[in-house]
Amino acid sequence: MNEKNYIRYRRLKAFGNRLAFYLCRLFPIREKRICITTFEGKGGFGCNPKYIVEELHRRHPDYEFIWLVKDDAKNFPEYIRKAPYTLWGRAYWMSTSKVWIDNYRTHFGSVKRKGQHYLNTNHYTEAIKCTGLWRGKGFSKMAYMVSKADSDNMDALVIDSRWCEIVMPKAMLFAGAMLKTGAPRCDILYGDRSAARRRIREKHGLPQDAYIVMYAPTFREGAKNGKRSVYSEVWSLDFVRLLEALEAKFGGTWYLCLRVHPQLAPTFQQYKNEALAGRIFDESQADDMYEVLAGMDFYITDYSSAIFEAGFAGIPAFIYADDIAQYAHDRGALMWNLATDPHECVGSNKAVTPQFDLILPFSVTSDNEELLEKLQQFDPAAYRQTMNKFTEAIGLVFDGKASARVAEEIERCMGE
Numbered sequence: 071m072n073e074k075n076y077i078r079y080r081r082l083k084a085f086g087n088r089l090a091f092y093l094c095r096l097f098p099i100r101e102k103r104i105c106i107t108t109f110e111g112k113g114g115f116g117c118n119p120k121y122i123v124e125e126l127h128r129r130h131p132d133y134e135f136i137w138l139v140k141d142d143a144k145n146f147p148e149y150i151r152k153a154p155y156t157l158w159g160r161a162y163w164m165s166t167s168k169v170w171i172d173n174y175r176t177h178f179g180s181v182k183r184k185g186q187h188y189l190n191t192n193h194y195t196e197a198i199k200c201t202g203l204w205r206g207k208g209f210s211k212m213a214y215m216v217s218k219a220d221s222d223n224m225d226a227l228v229i230d231s232r233w234c235e236i237v238m239p240k241a242m243l244f245a246g247a248m249l250k251t252g253a254p255r256c257d258i259l260y261g262d263r264s265a266a267r268r269r270i271r272e273k274h275g276l277p278q279d280a281y282i283v284m285y286a287p288t289f290r291e292g293a294k295n296g297k298r299s300v301y302s303e304v305w306s307l308d309f310v311r312l313l314e315a316l317e318a319k320f321g322g323t324w325y326l327c328l329r330v331h332p333q334l335a336p337t338f339q340q341y342k343n344e345a346l347a348g349r350i351f352d353e354s355q356a357d358d359m360y361e362v363l364a365g366m367d368f369y370i371t372d373y374s375s376a377i378f379e380a381g382f383a384g385i386p387a388f389i390y391a392d393d394i395a396q397y398a399h400d401r402g403a404l405m406w407n408l409a410t411d412p413h414e415c416v417g418s419n420k421a422v423t424p425q426f427d428l429i430l431p432f433s434v435t436s437d438n439e440e441l442l443e444k445l446q447q448f449d450p451a452a453y454r455q456t457m458n459k460f461t462e463a464i465g466l467v468f469d470g471k472a473s474a475r476v477a478e479e480i481e482r483c484m485g486e
Contacts, residue, residue: 077212080178084219087179090161097166099185102484103134105167109174109193111155114144114357117173118191118228118476121254123150125473126480133484136163144357169483175220182223187483190220191228191476192242194375195253196464198389199288200403202241204422208402217243225483228253228476232465236423237405249479252472255360259383260470266364270327274351281322283312283368286329286359286376306392307370308438310345315442316368326350327366329359370441373397373404377432381457382468386448389434390441406430413440431460 071079104126106119115137123135127149137146138155146152153163160177164170170188182188194201202217203209221244229238230253239245258266271278285307309326316324326349343350353362359376363369369380372391380387391397391408398409407417413435418428433448435441461468 073211077215080212080215084179087157087161087177088181090157091165091179091181094161094165095183097162099168099183100134100166101168102130102132103136103163103167104169104171104480104484105136105138105164106171107138107155107174107176108172110177111138111140113173114139114141115146115150116255116356116358116360117193118254119171119173120358121257121473122171122191122476122480125254125477129477129481130484136167138163169480171480175217176223178216178219180219180223187225187480188223189226189228189249189476189480189483190224190242190244191254192238195230195234196378197237197241197375197405198373198377198408199375199401200241200405200419200422202243204237204240204405205402208400214243221246226479228472230256230467230472233423233426236425249476250467251475251479252467252469253379254473254476255358256379256382256468257470257473258360258364259379260468263364263383266361268365270362270365274325276325277323279322281316281320281324281367282327282365283316283324283370284327284329284353284363284366285309286369286371286374288372288374306438307390307441309343309350311438311442312370312445313346313349315445319445319448324349324367327362328352328354329356329362330354381431382461382466384454384457386450386453387432388441388444389430389432390436391434392436394436408434426463428460428463431456 106123108114108117108119126133127135135150136153137150138153138159140155142152144152153159160180164180165183168186170176170186171191173191173193221242224244224246226247226249227238227242227244229235229248229250231250235248235250238248268278270282271280313324313326326346328350331354356362363376363380364383366385369377369385369387370390371377372389377387377389394408398404403419405419405422407419411417416430416434418426433444435444
């Protein structure tokens, strides 16, 4: 199916979606009902919506929460009702809810009624990858149509910084209200993280004094003949040498937590290395990455935006990317000049954020030797100072109170 025919097909499906939504207007809006979706129904109880819903339930036990999922095996608290992420599941539950909460985008063809409110929490804030119109030619016509339809429904977007105020209008195709509350999912990263550290070690049978490094390569998705699929190259990071280097630098016993896209989890199950026996575990299927991240001591990724949030929490974070030039070309553009600037001084992409003159606050490496060298040179005090300057420069809101602020906004919507 070529692009023209694929767009025609998607428009036809969207028309069918709209009809279902209009038919469901026969049912009244329930004034205390909230409908939640994460990652187009593929996500579970996690990301920003989790922390907002927990706060709302604490304040209002009488609120009704409907969470749309594709996988009925997903686990939720007893006060949340699971509903199928199907055409009629979306049409009925969304059409009868006072508020929608989504961290990605609503299904193409979703129609909001008068008196309803749609809050998008997004699933990233500061980023390395360009998204939306910042991708240039890499942003397809179909992607534009879906994003524009979603933003037209949206009433407000949750952000955490001045940086987002500048970037998000083109990234999300949204010029409406932005709630600079901070990211609710980052509340768990603020302040004392000892409870989260204890939980992850108990879960995997590790000593409480164990140290853990998370390796979380970015979500990657491509399309062929209109069909999207998740993909990953073979990992080139030497896990054994990484753990040895961390122990030599910081002391103690180190373990590796792997977090890849859930669809790539079988790749981990096939990974065999006797040298890592008992020292590597998988959290790819966890619905809430941030509950896991809060228990980490070190973080490594290629292009995942979670590196910024790890940094905000004071967790040492490194970029390990062995395909920077190719990835920048395939992506269309990056938010940072990773492909052109020296690794020691990677600046922000001025075409995206001319208002800022920023230096990426993380060590950038492209092979194992460079990674181990930068790790040996790592200075915790200098890292804290760099992160403090960076967060001040971007106007970050990170104080553990984001969930409460967003809950207050939803309370206002529910009361209208």
